[in-house]
Amino acid sequence: MNAYRPLVAGLLLAASCVASADTRLTLKSDAGDYIGQGKNYLYTDANATFRYSKNFDNGITLNINSGSAWWTLDLAAPGDAQLRPGSYEAATRFPFQAASEPGLSFSGSGRGCNTLTGRFDIFAVSYDDQGVVTGLNASFEQHCEGATPALRGELSYNMVAPMGVSTVGLTPKRYTCLNRTSGQRLTLKSTATLFDCKQAGLQVNPGDRVTISINGIAE
Numbered sequence: 001m002n003a004y005r006p007l008v009a010g011l012l013l014a015a016s017c018v019a020s021a022d023t024r025l026t027l028k029s030d031a032g033d034y035i036g037q038g039k040n041y042l043y044t045d046a047n048a049t050f051r052y053s054k055n056f057d058n059g060i061t062l063n064i065n066s067g068s069a070w071w072t073l074d075l076a077a078p079g080d081a082q083l084r085p086g087s088y089e090a091a092t093r094f095p096f097q098a099a100s101e102p103g104l105s106f107s108g109s110g111r112g113c114n115t116l117t118g119r120f121d122i123f124a125v126s127y128d129d130q131g132v133v134t135g136l137n138a139s140f141e142q143h144c145e146g147a148t149p150a151l152r153g154e155l156s157y158n159m160v161a162p163m164g165v166s167t168v169g170l171t172p173k174r175y176t177c178l179n180r181t182s183g184q185r186l187t188l189k190s191t192a193t194l195f196d197c198k199q200a201g202l203q204v205n206p207g208d209r210v211t212i213s214i215n216g217i218a219e
Contacts, residue, residue: 023157085194137159
């Protein structure tokens with residue numbers, strides 16, 4: 001599963017997914033979103049090329065080319081720190097973010113935001129000796145010019161995608177991770193808003209079907 005972020009708060013949320021080791025970028029654009037033009041996109045090694053580099057804020061730049069479509073994603077932690085697993089809230093447009101803010105920008109195919117607000121989650125990341133990313137699981141959400149419509153993306157590169165969730169508008173109390181293929185189940189008490197079932201001990205192989213349920217209190 002690519003990083004899944006529930007969008008509706010409630011007493012019980014559930015996510016269902018299939019594990020995959022493919023390199024892929026999924027984009028979901030709301031109606032009215034300028035960058036994605038209200039469309040959904042799926043890029044994999046079969047229909048696109050992916051090139052990663054380190055940007056000048058010590059973050060990650062991803063360039064995607066697919067036929068006539070081209071995109072650039074930039075992610076950066078506050079204070080030029082190296083990106084690590086965690087949730088990065090209140091992001092603003094890279095590279096113009098304040099030193100105390102995360103930087104985020106997804107643009108391309110002739111379209112970009114003048115200003116933006118958003119957030120992103122890093123579920124897992126690895127680097128080579130030069131600090132260039134060699135594996136990444138992440139998700140992001142951005143809003144151009146303070147508008148309500150959003151562009152949401154889920155990215156998995158050179159790693160089995162995480163069995164994870166990031167909750168918004170919900171104070172979690174318990175997570176239940178079920179591998180429907182093997183039958184393994186984990187139920188764990190946690191108030192973490194970023195939770196990965198694999199890191200908690202769920203055994204997952206490519207192709208396995210997994211369900212994640214969250215019990216908590218709506219904010």
